[in-house]
Amino acid sequence: MGLSDKVEVPPPIRFVLNWGRKYSLWVFNFGLACCAIEFIATSMAEHDFIRMGVIPFAHGPRQADLMVVSGTLTDKMAPAVKRLYEQMPEPKYVISFGSCANCGGPYWDSYSVAKGVDQIIPVDVYVPGCPPRPEALLQGIIKLQTKIQNESLKQRYSAEPLTVEAG
Amino acid sequence: MSNDYFADYVTVGSVFLAGVAFVVVAFTAAMLVRPTRPRREKYLTYECGIDPVGVGWSQTQIRYYVFAFLFVIFDIESVFLFPFATVLRTFDAAGDGVAILVEMVIFILLLAVGLLYAWKKKVLEWV
Numbered sequence: 001m002g003l004s005d006k007v008e009v010p011p012p013i014r015f016v017l018n019w020g021r022k023y024s025l026w027v028f029n030f031g032l033a034c035c036a037i038e039f040i041a042t043s044m045a046e047h048d049f050i051r052m053g054v055i056p057f058a059h060g061p062r063q064a065d066l067m068v069v070s071g072t073l074t075d076k077m078a079p080a081v082k083r084l085y086e087q088m089p090e091p092k093y094v095i096s097f098g099s100c101a102n103c104g105g106p107y108w109d110s111y112s113v114a115k116g117v118d119q120i121i122p123v124d125v126y127v128p129g130c131p132p133r134p135e136a137l138l139q140g141i142i143k144l145q146t147k148i149q150n151e152s153l154k155q156r157y158s159a160e161p162l163t164v165e166a167g
Numbered sequence: 168m169s170n171d172y173f174a175d176y177v178t179v180g181s182v183f184l185a186g187v188a189f190v191v192v193a194f195t196a197a198m199l200v201r202p203t204r205p206r207r208e209k210y211l212t213y214e215c216g217i218d219p220v221g222v223g224w225s226q227t228q229i230r231y232y233v234f235a236f237l238f239v240i241f242d243i244e245s246v247f248l249f250p251f252a253t254v255l256r257t258f259d260a261a262g263d264g265v266a267i268l269v270e271m272v273i274f275i276l277l278l279a280v281g282l283l284y285a286w287k288k289k290v291l292e293w294v
Contacts, residue, residue, distance in 0.1 A: 086209050
């Protein structure tokens, strides 16, 4: 099933659907290193991203809309990130939080660190910093919400095949 | 009178039906609207991103059952004993102290007989 990715829904309906989607982002924190602490700080009272509709600590990837990869992605961890991303329901979004997740960061020449999470999963928003301050994540979330508000799901999913064999 | 009585059940039934309708409408609308692009990994068991170990059906050693059972009995006994000890002095002042102390000793003796029975049946031995 799925209409919004097969036909171009009329702009007013698309506005409402995107509006609902952008203000109810259940977020799955893939905390891999110190950036995860900044993520937690962003979820707490001082910065409080719940006021922007970002609901932290989803029970698991199957209940999440947004994955925030915060920290150093090692080659050993990469298959787990890939699998959990695949287990999220569509439409799903990824924020790469911090230099390590963006490009390997200070470990760019390490033998065991992936050179950015975008090598294995598609990333929507990159937040630079080592680690970025919570305000930077708030700005990244606003960027993502702007993107969600203006997107067309038909265009977003036009490149991906409709059916894949069940495992 | 009896009409009022059944009217309450109409309210309960309406709330129940509204609840069912809400779930059906919400899930159907979501199914119509959402995009779906499942890949092979989506059908795997969620186990923190690692390979699932074993199958969904697993068995636990049956011996744990007896130990769990005995634990629960004596756990309840201690939960019972502590508040009993705090109010014993109050009852003693009212003149009922000896009577409820004897009742508690009977209760503990009953449990002790059960423990002796468990011992005789050799369920306290692990192997």
